[in-house]
Structure formats: C-alpha cells, structure tokens
Amino acid sequence: MxxxxxxxxxxxxxxxxxxxxxxxxxxxxxxxxxxxxxxxxxxxxxxxxxxxxxxxxxxxxxxxAAAFQGCPGHQPQKLNGRLRQWPVQIKLAPLTAPYYQQARLLIAADCTAYAFGDFHREFMEDKVTLIGCPKLDSTDYSEKLTAILIENEIKDITVVRMEVPCCRGMVQAVETAVKNSGKNLQVHSATIGIKGNILE
CATH class of the missing domain: 3.30.70.20 (Alpha-Beta Plaits)
Structure with a gap:
C-alpha cells in the first residue's frame, strides 16, 4: 500500500x-x-x-510499504502533558498567580510546540508556560511580561522561538521585560528549525 x-x-x-x-x-x-x-x-x-x-x-x-501493524506485544508509549497552569496565552495570562511564585518561566512562540515533537518533555518540564506569536498578536508582550516579572518571584526564564525572522520579536520582548523589571534573571534560549530540530 x-x-x-x-x-x-x-x-x-x-x-x-x-x-x-x-x-x-x-x-x-x-x-x-x-x-x-x-x-x-x-x-x-x-x-x-x-x-x-x-x-x-x-x-x-x-x-x-507494508501496512502498519505495530510491533507485536509492544504498546506505544503515551506521554502525559507537562502543562502546569491555564491560560497559556501571554495576552490572557494573569499578572499575579500562585503558580508564578518561585517558578521557572517558559516563554515560547506558539509554533514551536508543533514544530518540535518532544516539546513537552524537552522544554515544559517543571516550568510555567506562556505562549504567543509576535507577528500575529497585535500587542507588545514586553509590557505584560515586565509586569509579571515585577509582581512575582521568578527563578529564571527560557525562551523558545522558531528560526524564522519574525520570531526574533519574542526574544526582544523577553530581553526588554527583564531589563525593565530591574531584576537580574538568567535567560536561556533555544531556536527550533522549520524541519523540527533544535538549532541552538
């Protein structure tokens, strides 16, 4: 078939x-x-x-190719999602919430979870996740993120973006928010390629 x-x-x-x-x-x-x-x-x-x-x-x-039968006796692994809170959209996220306290924050371009198949396990483990699209959302994320950083005790931030140029806006928003918050926060970053691989 x-x-x-x-x-x-x-x-x-x-x-x-x-x-x-x-x-x-x-x-x-x-x-x-x-x-x-x-x-x-x-x-x-x-x-x-x-x-x-x-x-x-x-x-x-x-x-x-031969029709898919699956390995006899082998059960596919089912992964549990790593999402810890709701909502996840930056524009819908509250400024303060108990889950922010002492949290490790993941700020991701929304396409990344679709491009990288192991996104939950690789990036979301033990983090509060916020997502958005700097190209499609008509809002300045840096203002909202600055307020979240000021109002809460965040441990560190991981930014995950796509390799496409418009995703640079996500990194810039986080950098601006950290600077404007006046806090000394470590920011980690990762870039996902359009073929689904981690570039850096």
Whole structure:
C-alpha cells in the first residue's frame, strides 16, 4: 500500500542511536553502528525519530510499504502533558498567580510546540508556560511580561522561538521585560528549525 514512512540516509547517520531509543514501535535498530528501519510494518509514519536526529539523516517519503501493524506485544508509549497552569496565552495570562511564585518561566512562540515533537518533555518540564506569536498578536508582550516579572518571584526564564525572522520579536520582548523589571534573571534560549530540530 502507498503510505508515508521514514527513510534513513545511512551516509548521514552518525550512529548516535537516539532515533532507535525514541521509536515507540521498535521499528528502528542499530546495525553496524548505523540506524536501520528493520520492519516497515512497525513504522507508524508519525516520525517521533525525526526531531531527535542531530545529523538530519531521517526524512519522510511516500512509497509502497507494508501496512502498519505495530510491533507485536509492544504498546506505544503515551506521554502525559507537562502543562502546569491555564491560560497559556501571554495576552490572557494573569499578572499575579500562585503558580508564578518561585517558578521557572517558559516563554515560547506558539509554533514551536508543533514544530518540535518532544516539546513537552524537552522544554515544559517543571516550568510555567506562556505562549504567543509576535507577528500575529497585535500587542507588545514586553509590557505584560515586565509586569509579571515585577509582581512575582521568578527563578529564571527560557525562551523558545522558531528560526524564522519574525520570531526574533519574542526574544526582544523577553530581553526588554527583564531589563525593565530591574531584576537580574538568567535567560536561556533555544531556536527550533522549520524541519523540527533544535538549532541552538
């Protein structure tokens, strides 16, 4: 049958084994220090392996392949969400709330959670999450974020943006808010590529 399935470029593969570890169906194994798709019918075509590959050796292709059956006796791992509070939109977030106190703050462009498949586990663990889009939202995030930083005891901030130029506005808003709050806060940052990988 014609369906979407992963393709591994063995020349690009660096043998790290990350794809095999995250493949919930057991479709990928390491053979001679190279990742190999060992069973087409185990591959669900969802591509959990794509964003973890540091070498860009995995891609999707649509071709004739055995129908997805799943690994016999293997149950796909179900991940619980890491969201700790509601609402998550910056423009809807309250200025003060108990969950802000001594919190580690994650401020993310909303596209990042869709582009990077393991976003919850990689970035949201033990953090209060606020999201927005500096291009589509007609508001200055720095004012709201400044007020949140002034009114609450925040431990540190992580900013996650897409590689596209308009996402620079998210970083600028956080930098301005930290400066205007007068607080000495450590700011970590990560950039997600449009292919779903972490660039920095």
């Amino acid at each position: 014609l369906r979407k399935i992963i393709k591994i470029n063995e020349e690009k593969c660096n043998g790290c084994g990350l794809c095999a570890k995250v493949c919930h169906e057991g479709a990928i194994e390491m053979v001679d220090n190279k990742a190999r798709l060992i069973k087409e019918d185990y591959c669900d075509g969802l591509g959990d392996c794509l964003p973890v590959c540091p070498a860009g050796a995995i891609s999707f292709e649509e071709r004739e």
